[in-house]
Amino acid sequence: MKKNNELEAINLSKRTSFISLFTSGGTIICCALPALLVSIGAGAALSSFISVFPQIVWLSIYKIPIFIGAFSMLLIAGYMQWRAKNLPCPADKQLAQQCSRTRKVSLWIYCVAVVIFCIGLIFAFVLPYLMR
Numbered sequence: 001m002k003k004n005n006e007l008e009a010i011n012l013s014k015r016t017s018f019i020s021l022f023t024s025g026g027t028i029i030c031c032a033l034p035a036l037l038v039s040i041g042a043g044a045a046l047s048s049f050i051s052v053f054p055q056i057v058w059l060s061i062y063k064i065p066i067f068i069g070a071f072s073m074l075l076i077a078g079y080m081q082w083r084a085k086n087l088p089c090p091a092d093k094q095l096a097q098q099c100s101r102t103r104k105v106s107l108w109i110y111c112v113a114v115v116i117f118c119i120g121l122i123f124a125f126v127l128p129y130l131m132r
Contacts, residue, residue: 012080017106020077021113023070027120030059030066035123063124070117077110 034056037046050056059066084106089099 012084016073016077016080017109017113020070020073021109021116023066023073024113024117024120026059026066027063027070027124028116029056030063030120031124032120032122034060035127067117067121067124070120074110074114074117077113081107081110 033049034046037043037049084103089096
């Protein structure tokens with residue numbers, strides 16, 4: 001029974017890492033992508049992109065709640081990563097390998113989500129502040 005609880009905690013950590021990746025991806029779509037397109041002189045491409053996906057404007061309007069939600073998910077996923085790293089893997093060799101692989105994949109996904117969030121944060125808040 002204890003093995004199942006440990007694997008559940010690790011799988012929950014992986015799920016929260018995926019959710020944090022998607023919420024961080026939202027910060028890229030709402031803020032970093034439009035800023036990047038404008039900064040490289042692709043304003044026409046941005047206007048075409050917005051005409052195809054008008055929801056981008058809505059995401060940009062609500063960028064502060066999006067960033068708060070993404071940051072909250074990153075905090076939760078980070079806590080779950082920290083909690084799962086201290087759990088022992090099962091004694092069964094096959095389950096132990098799966099446990100170890102899942103931890104590595106989960107940590108990798110979490111790190112990618114943090115990097116994506118930081119890129120979005122820079123484009124949405126830091127660069128506009130420095131451009132003033």
